[in-house]
Amino acid sequence: MSKKLESKVAVVTGGSTGIGRAVARHLAEAGARVVVTGRHEATLKESAAQHPDIVYLVADVAQPEDAARTVDEVRRRYGRLDILVNNAGVAPMVPLPDAKPDHVRGVFDVNVSGLIELTRQALPLLRDAKGVVVNVASVVADRPFANMSVYAASKAAVLALTRSWAKELAPDGVRVNAVSPGPIETPIFGKTGLGPEQLEAMSSRILQEVPANRLGQPDEAASVVAFLASPQASYVTGAQYTVGGGSEA
Template sequence: MEQRTHAATTTTSDPRARTADNGPELPGTHGRVVVITGAGTGIGRATALAFAAEGARVVAVGRRPEPLAETAALAAEGDGEIVPYAADITADGVPEAVVRHAVATYGRVDVLVNNAAVVGGGALGSYTRESIAPQLATNLVAPVLLTQEAVPHLERTGGVVVNISTSVGQRAWPHNAVYAATKTGLELLTRSWAVELAPRGVRVVAVAPGAIETPIADHQGWSPERRRALRAWQIAHTPMGRLGRAGEVAWAVTRLAAPSASFVTGVVLPVDGGAVVG
């Protein structure tokens, strides 16, 4: 793969001073470097394409090379670009390797989107260590390690971390409690990191999607009957009476990550058709 190195822009001595009014010291979406996990399909793919359409340079991370290549190909006509990086973010050394690759390719990191997730259903009494471990490793541990590795680079650029949670985690979710617990844990990390990193000029926000039309159920090998039952339950609990689209979540991610949102941190924005308040 051809390596492209782009020099980092100059930053202020005090990262907290970077605002939307500071001109070139806070770059716009065009030319920003964005790292997105779980970028091969669904919300991750839509988010990668949304950033690329605005001229960003995206490192698309995922376990499977083929979907990542498809994501990159879809962005071929835009001003930005998407570079696939196939890796399992739960493996030892991969969070460090992902950030290292982004910096080696583009010279900087402006936005980290922790999107990758594993859903594993089950009622209390059915769990095993083997069924719980992948959800904890992907949904909680990997974002911690990736963010930790990216922070020094985000500090230099006045960057942003966007965590992808779930609005259902703010309510009871029988038979999916472990998944919901990992996502509510990610929301607590969002709030805590927002306070911890504010003096370093790094913002941390989260987007909490509700019922979104994505292939995640297919990836879990669910039967058509189970998928239909899930969708019916989701629509019944969504006041707007429909499933959301991945692009609608991507819009929220790009807006919260934009320089014009420079005074927004620590928030968890539901994109759920009113499910949380309904």
């Protein structure tokens, strides 16, 4: 693979499994030094083992002090940050009657507030490097599913942040884009709170909306993230790339 990201430094949140793990590998194979963050050390170690240029840091994106600690560690270790991939997210299926304040806060703390705080903390380094932010949203931001209203709203917020920041940070040379995966075969499907039969039924319903008639693979989303992080996308900012097998955005 071409080393188009040689000498670059990247942070990938939620980098222990699924899309985040695949993104970390793609960036490292392109020459970047990559820090993956997440809450579970065991799976972070597995992700870091993919490539010698991946290291890990146990950090909860929902905790503001962990955002500051992540940026401080990157600054201490590398002295720069070129690429921030805001991938960490939660996707519980909760009908409106059960969407109590604790649920809403829990989803938004990870998917929105944490994304904002880490990007805010990282901004001085990103400005110095004229870097790149890639936010991982979801097709449900544009086509919400029943019983996922809070999650869909959180990902719609991610798209709004992406478009606003792209305009705000363009004078600093910082590009900001979003990747909206459709149904990707990742562990997040197991974190919806549904049982096996319910998951199977949900997958069947989702596939009816996907012209490609299959679930996507993490690498298929990761390759688009890697493109947006690369110099090949130097004139792309404020964009939303849908990776959904034909799912309408």
